[in-house]
Amino acid sequence: MNLSLAYLGKSRLTNTGGGNVMQLMPNLQRDPVAFDAALKHPLRFREAISALHDIVISDLRFQPRDKTAYFAWKKEQDNLRAQRIRQLSQANWKEIQQKQEKEISKDFEKLFEAKNKQYWQARSKFNTYLWKHDPELWRQIMPCDPVVTVSDEVVFFECFSADESSYGCLTVEREAGFGRSDEMQFGTTNVDYSWDLYHYFQSLRSYRETRLKVDPAGFGVATEGHPDYREEKIDLPPGWLRGFMQIQAAMGLPTKQVRLSREAVYSLMAFLKRNKAKTSPRALRFELLPGEFPQLVLEPWEERIVSRHSRYDGPSQEPVRIWGRRRLLALSRLLPLLDHVDVYLLGTGLPSFWVAQLGEMRLTMGLSGWTTNDWTRGSAIDLLAPPVDLQKAARDRIAQHIRQNQAVSLEELATATGIDRAECLAGLSYLAHTGQVIYDLASGVYRWRQVMSEALGEREMGPESPELVASRKLLAKGLVKNLSTQEVDSEQLLLTAKIAGCETEVLLDGEGRIKRGKCTCRHYKQYALKNGPCQHMLALRARNLQKKQTTDEKASDWYDRLVNWSNSVN
Structure with missing residues (x-):
């Protein structure tokens, strides 16, 4: 998608003279948004916005060794070889011109797909190179200008990480975090962001007044031809926007809440900073026993960290495991200012949300199931999606009520619209997925926030993986037959089944990822696992994840299942 x-x-x-003004330039392609107020706690804001910056630039995907010098030498040799080949092939130029006049071959579409894939691979490598060697240029071309929303109660900043696995949202209470604002206009916009602005943030001090200003000046003047006017067109990577929307939908689902003390969070980050696991499993395990303090267990060392903030008062639960824990180091700067951290869990291998409470501010960090899960490629989060779509008239009624009131709870929305709670949640999940609402975990309310000027559809977000779409259809039709599970060892599980006439086998590691597999389908015979798992492997893994759950036939069943799992809230 072009943005x-x-x-x-x-x-x-x-x-x-008397202080500083932090002037944020809004996107003139959006509706006007204005805000101008003094920061009451500039140091706290400095650390929180810097942590948000660390989430934006975080990229914990595997980074191969830097072979730039070797490739430069190899390229020089290739150029010399190509030069010799050109000298030898000039005699065949006429023959090449004759071939160009022929009709487009039948393999043109396949060739285009191959070249398109090659382009994105090259672009990803170039992105990594710039991130390491020229961060200023990297920042100019990366699609991570934060989204800022000014509402009647809060001002919040949102961003998405470079590796598409982490989400950050800094929320500041308007009355407690800012002084009086004489110029204010509610709405959502992008604001220009650069490394220079990040360095400016580091100069904030408590003895010097600092005002935060979302400047609407550009909306009221003739900007075309203005020396400071500039337009940017960003080609969003495939899946980036879809991942951003999926995490919004996940935030509004019923979750299990665990409160961690500052000491527990410090111990967790200190251990992660000093140690790096070289073998599996690498999960962070939550052990919750009635009447006991919550315990965090770091695998594979089995290092236990006890949070003594409050005891767990729910029923006994199976341990919940999440992966990609090193992403939490982005919250390190907040430790001196931290009150506590509320963790919202959706289940093993599913997204988790960490809300760092900083007085009148809070930073929400959303993590996908594991670092390499970018929310879009066969994610287990699909198992939590509503089983049915709410009718458009009901969705419009829900959207209109939220837009008029800016922030509402699920109970208030169900009462005001006369729509069942389960169907309301299904409608809210749809609105979040299309970028129109956001769920505030700490306040328990849905806020109106349009991430783009219009509601997003499949065309704007780009198509999903065809194999992932096909795997959902296989599950919906109940075509996964004769499912068999076998523990290879304590950390590996072998699954076999017959799916739509294909004999399928998958080996899952201790983190629920497909380690290897085989299938008799055409996709596997042609690509093996080079282009990702086939639809049958994805369906087999998903069926194994949901085999303990009953099939949802309507929204109420889906809602009850999620609430029953999450009703033990600490």
Whole structure:
């Protein structure tokens, strides 16, 4: 998807003599948004916005060794070889021109797909190179200008990480976090962001007043031809926007809440900083026993960290395991200012949300099931999606009520609209997935927030993986037959089944990922696992994840299942 942005000047920090003004330039392609108020706690805001920045730039995907010098030498040799080949092939130029006049071959579409894949691989490598060697240029071309929303109660900043596995949202209470604002206009917009602005944040001090200003000046002047006016067109990577929307939908689902003390979070980060696991399993395990303090267990060392903030008062639960724990180090800067951290769990291998409470501010960090799960490629989060779509008239009624009231709870929404709670949640999940609402975990309310100027559809977010779509259809039709499970060892599980006439076998590691597999389908025979698992392997893994659950036939069954799992809230 191509995203168009237009700014009048750059965001900057200016000195007014008596203090500083942090001026954020909004996207002129969106509806006007305005805000101007003094920060009451600039140091706390500095650390929180810096942690949000760390989430934006985080990329914990596997990074191969830097072979830039070797490839430069190899390229030089290739150029010399190509030069010799050109000298030898000039005699065949006429023959090449004759071939160009022929009709397009039948393999043109396959060739295009291959070249398109090659382009994105090259772009990803170039992105990694810039991130390491030229961060300023990398920041200019990366699609991570934060989304800022000004509402009647809060001002919040949202972002998505470079590796598409982490989400960050800094929420500041308007009355407690800011002084009086004489210029305010509710809405959502992108704001210009750069490394210079990040460095400006580091200069915030408590003895010097700092005002946060979302400047609407560009909306009221003739910007075309203005020397500071600039337009940017960003080609969003495939799956980036879809992943951003999927995490919004996941936030609104019923979760299990665990409160961690600052000491427990410090111990967790200190251990992760000093140790790096070289073997599986690498999960962070939550052990919750009635009447006991919550325990975090770091695998494979079995290091236990006890949080003594409050005891767990729910029923006994199976341990919940999450992966990609090193992403939590982005919260390190917040430790001196931290009150506590509320963790919201959806289940083993599913997303988790960490809400760091900082007085009148809170930073929400959403993590996908594991670092390499970018929310879009066969994610287990699909098992939590509503089984039915709410009718458009009901969805419009829900959207209109939230837009009028800016923030509402699920109970208030169900009462005001006369729609069943389960169907309301299904409608809210749809609105979140299309970028129109966001769920505030700490406040327990849904807020109106349009991430784009219009509701997003499949066309804007780009198509899902065909194999993933096909695997859902196989599950819906109940075509996974004769499912068999066998424990190979304590950390590996072998699954076999017959799916739509294909004999399928999958080996899962201790983290629930497909380690290897085989299938008699055409996709596997042609690509093996080079292009990812086939639809039958994805369906087999998903069926194994949901085999203990009953099949949802309507929204109420789906809602009851999620609530029953999450009703033991700490």
